[in-house]
Amino acid sequence: MVEAAYRHHGLDIRYMNCEVPPEGLGDAVRGARAMGWIGFHCSLPHKVSVIAHLDGLGESAALMGAVNCAVRRGEQFIGENTDGKGFLKSLRQAIDPRGRRVVLFGAGGAARAIAVELALAGAAEIAVVNRDRARGAQLVDLLNTKTSTAAALVEWSRTTSIPDGVDIVVNATAIGLFPDVGGRLDFDPATLHPGMVVADVIANPPRTNFIREAEARGCVAIEGLGMLVNQGVIGIKYWTGVDVDASVMRRTVEAIFSD
Numbered sequence: 274m275v276e277a278a279y280r281h282h283g284l285d286i287r288y289m290n291c292e293v294p295p296e297g298l299g300d301a302v303r304g305a306r307a308m309g310w311i312g313f314h315c316s317l318p319h320k321v322s323v324i325a326h327l328d329g330l331g332e333s334a335a336l337m338g339a340v341n342c343a344v345r346r347g348e349q350f351i352g353e354n355t356d357g358k359g360f361l362k363s364l365r366q367a368i369d370p371r372g373r374r375v376v377l378f379g380a381g382g383a384a385r386a387i388a389v390e391l392a393l394a395g396a397a398e399i400a401v402v403n404r405d406r407a408r409g410a411q412l413v414d415l416l417n418t419k420t421s422t423a424a425a426l427v428e429w430s431r432t433t434s435i436p437d438g439v440d441i442v443v444n445a446t447a448i449g450l451f452p453d454v455g456g457r458l459d460f461d462p463a464t465l466h467p468g469m470v471v472a473d474v475i476a477n478p479p480r481t482n483f484i485r486e487a488e489a490r491g492c493v494a495i496e497g498l499g500m501l502v503n504q505g506v507i508g509i510k511y512w513t514g515v516d517v518d519a520s521v522m523r524r525t526v527e528a529i530f531s532d
């Protein structure tokens with residue numbers, strides 16, 4: 274997906290995937306520095322531990338304590354988090370989160386990234402719905418102590434409902450991710466109403482049961498594929514300064530997922 278954008282824009286850059294074991298992370302970052310890399314993405318399990326090897330953090334990465342994208346600025350590697358920013362870019366096509374009420378399913382890495390960006394964008398309230406109480410409480414505490422968004426925890430131990438007055442509903446759990454394509458969130462779809470904006474983080478497949486249920490109820494539905502493409506677009510902008518054509522990346526990733 275990233276190299277398709279590089280080719281399209283005539284950027285003479287390569288994007289390589291490297292498997293780095295946890296004990297090799299420091300050496301890998303030193304290697305990237307020594308080789309003059311303009312940056313790198315990093316995925317699980319390195320999103321938190323990589324911070325010890327970087328020179329600084331962007332605002333949202335510092336708040337959420339996780340980095341998925343390192344960017345060389347001068348002689349320094351600065352850690353950013355583009356997952357939530359990619360989500361927000363998709364969401365903004367449908368709604369400005371400022372002053373809005375949000376229900377967020379999940380409290381893992383993707384949920385933290387999304388919650389922090391929603392808070393920085395001025396969301397009024399976020400209800401975090403999560404199975405694991407401790408993990409959910411940690412995210413709620415982060416939002417309440419470090420941002421001006423009011424957060425509350427809903428322990429997800431039985432079928433839940435979306436309260437009246439909610440504007441945005443987000444699935445940030447792994448439910449629906451291939452091969453779990455039949456997965457359903459344990460909530461009452463009859464509590465989704467026309468006009469609500471419903472977004473999923475699942476990119477593969479993009480048309481999850483959650484997205485289908487939202488469309489059937491007249492909601493504005495936002496698939497996770499846009500988030501995936503957008504976080505790539507934002508990363509390339511950080512590394513190169515170039516605004517790449519998202520449609521080139523989208524077509525490439527769609528072709529990969531349909532293989």
Ligand code: NDP
Pocket residue numbers: 356359378379380381382383384403404405406408409445446447448450474475476497498500501502504
């Ligand atoms: P984590 O492992 O950090 O968190 C997983 C979350 O999903 C937790 O809140 C967990 O709840 C919840 N969960 C998982 N299975 C269930 C279930 N059966 N019922 C209820 N809750 C469940 O993963 P990430 O946050 O990193 O990733 C979550 C999803 O986001 C993945 O599918 C990933 O593909 C997607 N993603 C998409 C991106 C995109 O660009 N589109 C970018 C990043 C991630 P609990 O705490 O109770 O265990």
